[in-house]
Amino acid sequence: xxxxxxxxxxxxxxxxxxxxxxxxxxxxxxxxxxxxxxxxxxxxxxxxxxxxxxxxxxxxxxxxxxxxxxxxxxxxxxxxxxxxxxxxxxxxxxxxxxxxxxxxxxxxxxxxxxxxxxxxxxxxxxxxxxxxxxxxxxxxxxxxxxxxxxxxxxxxxxxxxxxxxxxxxxxxxxxxxxxxxxxxxxxxxxxxxxxxxxxxxxxxxxxxxxxxxxxxxxxxxxxxxxxxxxxxxxxxxxxxxxxxxxxxxxxxxxxxxxxxxxxxxxxxxxxxxxxxxxxxxxxxxxxxxxxxxxxxxxxxxxxxxxxxxxxxxxxxxxxxxxxxxxxxxxxxxxxxxxxxxxxxxxxxxxxxxxxxxxxxxxxxxxxxxxxxxxxxxxxxxxxxxxxxxxxxxxxxxxxxxxxxxxxxxxxxxxxxxxxxxxxxxxxxxxxxxxxxxxxxxxxxxxxxxxxxxxxxxxxxxxxxxxxxxxxxxxxxxx
Amino acid sequence: xxxxxxxxxxxxxxxxxxxxxxxxxxxxxxxxxxxxxxxxxxxxxxxxxxxxxxxxxxxxxxxxxxxxxxxxxxxxxxxxxxxxxxxxxxxxxxxxxxxxxxxxxxxxxxxxxxxxxxxxxxxxxxxxxxxxxxxxxxxxxxxxxxxxxxxxxxxxxxxxxxxxxxxxxxxxxxxxxxxxxxxxxxxxxxxxxxxxxxxxxxxxxxxxxxxxxxxxxxxxxxxxxxxxxxxxxxxxxxxxxxxxxxxxxxxxxxxxxxxxxxxxxxxxxxxxxxxxxxxxxxxxxxxxxxxxxxxxxxxxxxxxxxxxxxxxxxxxxxxxxxxxxxxxxxxxxxxxxxxxxxxxxxxxxxxxxxxxxxxxxxxxxxxxxxxxxxxxxxxxxxxxxxxxxxxxxxxxxxxxxxxxxxxxxxxxxx
Numbered sequence: 073x074x075x076x077x078x079x080x081x082x083x084x085x086x087x088x089x090x091x092x093x094x095x096x097x098x099x100x101x102x103x104x105x106x107x108x109x110x111x112x113x114x115x116x117x118x119x120x121x122x123x124x125x126x127x128x129x130x131x132x133x134x135x136x137x138x139x140x141x142x143x144x145x146x147x148x149x150x151x152x153x154x155x156x157x158x159x160x161x162x163x164x165x166x167x168x169x170x171x172x173x174x175x176x177x178x179x180x181x182x183x184x185x186x187x188x189x190x191x192x193x194x195x196x197x198x199x200x201x202x203x204x205x206x207x208x209x210x211x212x213x214x215x216x217x218x219x220x221x222x223x224x225x226x227x228x229x230x231x232x233x234x235x236x237x238x239x240x241x242x243x244x245x246x247x248x249x250x251x252x253x254x255x256x257x258x259x260x261x262x263x264x265x266x267x268x269x270x271x272x273x274x275x276x277x278x279x280x281x282x283x284x285x286x287x288x289x290x291x292x293x294x295x296x297x298x299x300x301x302x303x304x305x306x307x308x309x310x311x312x313x314x315x316x317x318x319x320x321x322x323x324x325x326x327x328x329x330x331x332x333x334x335x336x337x338x339x340x341x342x343x344x345x346x347x348x349x350x351x352x353x354x355x356x357x358x359x360x361x362x363x364x365x366x367x368x369x370x371x372x373x374x375x376x377x378x379x380x381x382x383x384x385x386x387x388x389x390x391x392x393x394x395x396x397x398x399x400x401x402x403x404x405x406x407x408x409x410x411x412x413x414x415x416x417x418x419x420x421x422x423x424x425x426x427x428x429x430x431x432x433x434x435x436x437x438x439x440x441x442x443x444x445x446x447x448x449x450x451x452x453x454x455x456x457x458x459x460x461x462x463x464x465x466x467x468x469x470x471x472x473x474x475x476x477x478x479x480x481x482x483x484x485x486x487x488x489x490x491x492x493x494x495x496x497x498x499x500x501x502x503x504x505x506x507x508x509x510x511x512x513x514x515x516x517x518x519x520x521x522x523x524x525x526x527x528x529x530x531x532x533x534x535x536x537x538x539x540x541x542x543x544x545x546x547x548x549x550x
Numbered sequence: 551x552x553x554x555x556x557x558x559x560x561x562x563x564x565x566x567x568x569x570x571x572x573x574x575x576x577x578x579x580x581x582x583x584x585x586x587x588x589x590x591x592x593x594x595x596x597x598x599x600x601x602x603x604x605x606x607x608x609x610x611x612x613x614x615x616x617x618x619x620x621x622x623x624x625x626x627x628x629x630x631x632x633x634x635x636x637x638x639x640x641x642x643x644x645x646x647x648x649x650x651x652x653x654x655x656x657x658x659x660x661x662x663x664x665x666x667x668x669x670x671x672x673x674x675x676x677x678x679x680x681x682x683x684x685x686x687x688x689x690x691x692x693x694x695x696x697x698x699x700x701x702x703x704x705x706x707x708x709x710x711x712x713x714x715x716x717x718x719x720x721x722x723x724x725x726x727x728x729x730x731x732x733x734x735x736x737x738x739x740x741x742x743x744x745x746x747x748x749x750x751x752x753x754x755x756x757x758x759x760x761x762x763x764x765x766x767x768x769x770x771x772x773x774x775x776x777x778x779x780x781x782x783x784x785x786x787x788x789x790x791x792x793x794x795x796x797x798x799x800x801x802x803x804x805x806x807x808x809x810x811x812x813x814x815x816x817x818x819x820x821x822x823x824x825x826x827x828x829x830x831x832x833x834x835x836x837x838x839x840x841x842x843x844x845x846x847x848x849x850x851x852x853x854x855x856x857x858x859x860x861x862x863x864x865x866x867x868x869x870x871x872x873x874x875x876x877x878x879x880x881x882x883x884x885x886x887x888x889x890x891x892x893x894x895x896x897x898x899x900x901x902x903x904x905x906x907x908x909x910x911x912x913x914x915x916x917x918x919x920x921x922x923x924x925x926x927x928x929x930x931x932x933x934x935x936x937x938x939x940x941x942x943x944x945x946x947x948x949x950x951x952x953x954x955x956x957x958x959x960x961x962x963x964x
Binding site: 242243244245246247249267268270271272274275278279282283284517518521522524525526529533534536537538539540 | 568569570571572576579580583584585587588591592790793799802803806809810811812815816819820875913914
């Protein structure tokens, strides 16, 4: 079953209907457990393929039980053990080939299970009052089919609050309508927008290496860079829309993972809006502890701001590295970390150079924000070359143009993104300003019904016409 | 702990409060609004698409007839215009022999080397004006390369393959060709050469019948589809047919299929891509067997007439794109049909003219085909003419071997 296919949506809706047969927490937990196991079974038919995943889950649960029994001294070792087993199972290329298991096994969703297990271990080890999590709750939390493949990374307390509540959260016609609309929106993003952006980028990739006149090559390079972030956003956020809505229909609220990321006016702001649950997780468990530890050890006050820059770099380098096992993702990590660190340095430099107050005024200037938005988009678009390409493909693409020509392309993307995103923000603001007593007209249920119908029709037409499944969810592979 | 988390936070969530009731009118209003949106989008987009990408005329209906002996033929001395959604308005003028030859039929002039083209719509130059078809461009290029006066008499006809391969032999006394060039396309093979030769059963719908199946006005068309749906009992098939019979379907497909990637992925999953698959199904093997029978028949006729004959495969849109890209998904091979046809034609004594490798050097050749209709456009015909001229003069046909040219003439030829 493809992760954002029509079948997946039907499967999730069926699960939601059965789950709502009773409001009892036991019934809803049994349904979620059975549905999650069935979902795993649909993804792989070989029981042996699940053994490594089961081993990983058992390791995590064993460590959790020890920590729950007060063995806090073991926390560091258990975390290290989980990280090493994860790296081994994911076959990171810096480990010797001979060390890996040489049979096909199931790793889908392992990264997200890894985050959830670490969260449980750290949360349990750090608390004075040890939390008690039974095996059933542990498996429900780690294998929940709505968050299994590509997140969002939900905190355990948030999951337990909704899943195990004696009186589950309300699910009336308004909420159902909103979730159906969100599923249609997500499906449209995945099966129409993502499919088109991916196809157009593939066309551009073919064209960039062809013997074409320079203006056509520059245009192809422009499309190669610009279309991938749009594809990735449609692909990933569309899937997240679907699973958030399905979980809500099962009376569980999942955290949001996207907040209009291309509206971000800086790269730091971008990472507050893109894959929010991942960056929040790493900020909580890497950035904060690292910064605190460094500040305890280094007492030179003038260096303090730069410790933040360093911690930003480490955190977002890890964000990048987490995405894949190869050296391309190391570069991707360096570019993410470098981008965030440079952004922080710029903020520090500007605050020092023109004064904190003036910088605050400047940061609110619409033109400054617009250019910042364009720069953020263009930087992210170029860093993604190491996300979607292997070295051979990256070499091929860069060899198609000279350095000066690539600079022209980058400048063009910056300026175009600045203009287009500013126009988009202005249009959105203007439309949302049309209000009635109940709120903006654009978000009223009548308008939502109209555009959900239109998006649904478009998604149906595309699916029928193209006779092919939508591109698979990219983040499923991580 | 689990219960503790759940209970301690229970009262903090506004969503736990009762959801406001949905007004009763919305239970009716919202579904109606959705239905109205869908209807409006469909009707408006169909109207706009129909006005922008209209079609008119029907060469098959007004200028062709079903000859009981020879298959579909042009009505002698008739003129039709036709415009399909993707094409400009094209004139189809048939001479006194019912051919779209761009010249009158009759014996060839003295000293002229005459090639007679046989084949289907691509050979006929369907959907391009006659002067922009490869049949019109080829004589000039060949004459330049061979320094001979070369003439092409086009007997290609829509739906004409393989019946039209019989035409040169039937019209031998009148046309007196020096070479018969049979232009084949993958569609000719997949639609069944032998089947077409054996003629269709009397109750099968002809072109005229098909043109009446879906009336032009939207309400009548909908009524026709509902009638069909009731008759066939297959709702999904009929919905698909209903959708495909509308302008908006062609227009959407046209824009989507302009993307090489989308087009290829979609085409390769369709049943039309059988000829590209490395492992052919039994039906395709049957199609090849039929081609073999027809090629043997052609060879016998050519031998008794003392005429040389050659065949060329014009690739379809997906095939041309794959050859140009130089890579294709596992399980597919754009050269497979080329190789199969070569061995069939050569084994029966014909000459095989191979133009497929030439598509390697053409960036994005798919843009020279109409995306939905699949026929080559004027640009595509120019490419076919260039590649055919090169292949025909490479020595495959000794009478047409190119002679050494001063650079200036070659430049002029280009």
